[in-house]
Amino acid sequence: MRKALLVLAFALPLFSQERVTLIRNATVLTITNGVIENGSVLLRGSKIAAVGRDISAPANARVIDATGKFVMPGIIDSHSHTAVEGSVNEVSLPNTGMVRIQDALTNDDISAYRQLAGGTTAALILHGSANAIGGQSQIVKWKWGRPVHEWIVTDAPRTIKFALGENPKSANFRPPEGVQRQYPATRMGVEEVIRKSFIDARDYMAAWDEYDAKKKRNEAAIQPRRDLLMDTMADILRGKIDIHAHAYRSDEMIMLLNLADELGFKVRELQHVLEGYKVGREIAQHGAGAGTFIDWWGYKAEAYDATPYNVALLLRDGVLTSVNSDSDELARHLNHDAAKAMKYGGISEEEALKLCTINPARQLRLDKRIGSIEVGKDADVVIWTGHPLSTYSRVETTFIEGEVVFDRTHDLQQREALRREKEQRLKKEADDAAAAKKDTPKEKKDA
């Protein structure tokens, strides 16, 4: 109840605003077409309608003078666990590919709003890393105040989480006494789980193919039993589901890439990929992307060889690379991670900005819709007080599909109203409780 209240209070007034917006006199970081000084961006409906120097305001447009400010596309976080109700891990089996994170999404996680306040508008919400093959993930936009089904990017590709190394082998987790440890306990076992799952899936597909063929020939055939996990594995083999694989050490990355080549599947993106710099060429050869946080290291043994120069070396080797968060906290300043890529390894400002915009959009196969400021793309744009790669900058306004989903001025104005409303609600709750106590009928004595 209280959560629902907050959602309403933050969002309703914004969504009723007009849907044509002209942002002008800004430094526009288009990402894909350079920087436009004194530039304008016209948002019409849910799309970007015009980008350039001289764009006049349509009659019905809301005009925002962004003199001295910067406009860039919304940041895309290709590794999030925000807005998941309860655990992100269906830990019960080594392969839980049949479960879907979209069935556990909620729209009342305040972290989503806070991320909008940090310029992040879209995310891949992943299953956890407790299983070698985890559940299916979900690409969303943080449409704060909207029902959760509207957060789901419906035409986004299907994705699934794989995980290698310490987590799926439960290296840092001991079950309570009396509970047996779950297989696998080694990197060997992790490989076996994945290998066997795909081999089983091939058998499953063959059984269905045989059945379909027989049916086509009007021969007698017994329908194979449907298996939701095998359906998932088969769809991976058919290229219908993208794999995002959690990996730290280079050896386990090579294991997965080789297994993929051998068994005929593709790895779309290696997640975390802290030792990716050791095998950048192998990752590039397979065509996998890499999503990483730039300077986390040493929190476990497999993170000890992490280096913030990872991104520079991955880019040098031609790997499509992004910075992502895996954290509600980091997700609200991924611009910092992009800036750090410049510091560590000297990549250009242009490349740095791509790390949190068009590169993750490509990894998620959504680069036709998001990740840059181009005519026809989704109007997911952010106005910053200064250059977004500066630590002194902050977000003024965030749009998703042309609608304001965060506005600092509005946020500040709402605070007092929220405080008052909360006070009233708490008082009412207390009053109701007191009244209920008073009204409670005395125990019947005639029973």
Place this chain on the structure above:
Amino acid sequence: MRKSLVLALLLSSSVFAQSTIPNSTARPASIAIRNATIVPVTSAPIPNGTIVLTAGKIAAIGANAVIPAGATVIDGTGLFVYPGMIDSGSNVGLVEMSSVAGTVDTAELGDFNPNAMAAVAVNPHSELVPVTRVNGVTHVVSTPEGGIISGQSALIHLTGWTPPEMIVKSPAAMHIQFPRLRSAPLGDQPSDEEAEKELRKTYTKDVDKLRDVLRDAQAYARAANARTQDRNVQRFDRDLILEALVPVVEGRTAVVMHANLARDIRAALAFADEFKLKVILAGAQDVARVVDEVKRRNIPVLLGPILSLPQREDDPYDLLFTNAKTLHDAGIPFAIQTTDAHNTRSLPYHAASAAAFGLPKEEALKAVTIYPASIWGVADRLGSLEVGKNATVIVTDGDPLEIRTNVRRVFINGDEIPMDSRHTLLYEKFSKRP
């Protein structure tokens, strides 16, 4: 069999925790950095200035500072000179790999460990040491945590061959994690009245235990003083726990009270009043709600981590970013800390995030230089560029609070620090993969 296992463990731990990076090169008689923008922090920046480092101290500074004959001269054209930065709360030195217990020395068992000293457990050869200092963070207050009285922190500089060589001040402070009724405003919600009662009982018991141990320390101090003055007073066995608390109850050693929620801050400060402790407040996420109480006592605050999340879902999204400005506006002394270890190097970006939300930039810089130096009682040696202070300086190509700025050189007490770290060496190694 067992022997080989022990050997393997020893070997693996040494592999994990020993940096191969040298501490410093031989020190010339004098080093002069000239044509640089010198930012002393406590006075106006000096464009085209010169700073002279001699015998570990700052010997001269200014637009026309005289460079001694034979000095090693560094051209600072286009560069900036700042004092080294100080993280007022860090685990650097006490942890190598957070999930590997054998490499973690941050929290002793039990609730009362005032005699646990960071100074004896700091690993001078930790890989975290070079990683931290090459980004310009030259000093950290290496802090024990856990339990109720966690132990004594040590202000260390990030170079040295032995722990004593790293110590600037030990103890820096005694650390108390003030008991909390709940770990978060909405966390640990008791399931029923019985559970609520149980929670309160534990809380009250913890505060009582803390009170008892400090009273015991007061009594111990009186007894010890009495016996010092009069050998006829009955002899008693030493108690290391109480002995460690004597300087605390006598107000000679500061107590850092770690508390975040308003009620916990109030309780911690009232408790400190009761014992007349010399108190520093740390964490202090809710400090905006208790500004008057903090101001009235004139105590300093260690804010941070700034890059963190507010605890309540209806807290303003920028609560932690704006706390520094709130304290600055109220005239309350503060410094900024990371409470991190592996990324203590990001200290300047915590400070910058406060500046993004209203704290003047110069104040953000002070919050990681001269302010912590003052709070830790070492402003005569550290925290700004002034003649006579330690020659702990960093040379950068811009504002060190900006991520894109590179730290080019680091001097600690006049010793030039190699700019290598585990991270640069891995980069070099794999840049050369044939």
